[in-house]
Amino acid sequence: QVQLVESGGGLVQAGGSLRLSCAASGSIPSGNAMGWYRQAPGKQRELVAAIASGGYTNYADFVKGRFTISRDNAKATVSLQMNSLKPEDTAVYYCRLSIPRAEYWGQGTQVTVSS
Numbered sequence: 001q002v003q004l005v006e007s008g009g010g011l012v013q014a015g016g017s018l019r020l021s022c023a024a025s026g027s028i029p030s031g032n033a034m035g036w037y038r039q040a041p042g043k044q045r046e047l048v049a050a051i052a053s054g055g056y057t058n059y060a061d062f063v064k065g066r067f068t069i070s071r072d073n074a075k076a077t078v079s080l081q082m083n084s085l086k087p088e089d090t091a092v093y094y095c096r097l098s099i100p101r102a103e104y105w106g107q108g109t110q111v112t113v114s115s
Helices: none
Strands: 002-007 010-013 018-026 033-039 046-052 057-059 067-072 077-082 091-099 102-105 109-114
Touching: 002 091, 002 102, 018 033, 018 091, 018 109, 033 067, 033 077, 046 067, 046 077, 057 067
Parallel strands: 010 109
Antiparallel strands: 002 018, 018 077, 033 046, 033 091, 046 057, 067 077, 091 102, 091 109
């Protein structure tokens, strides 16, 4: 089993920054992809950014140029640097680790951006 624990959420004013971190533990499969998803009230969960074990990244259009995803394979962590935050970025942010036949989710961390 894999456990994912997120940290770094909170309340920030529009235009501000936050950094989310996710630490994986347990039987972590090699060749995994890690990513961040978010879910706002009344909306579906959506991809924010993902990064493969080799470093290839993928971003949702709505965060390009504002958010940066990174990972440390030795520490089994993934981070999301969020800059120029907007009120519409308010959501619960979830960490995900995936391999072709399995996926694991963290419990989520709340990000609230005030206008």
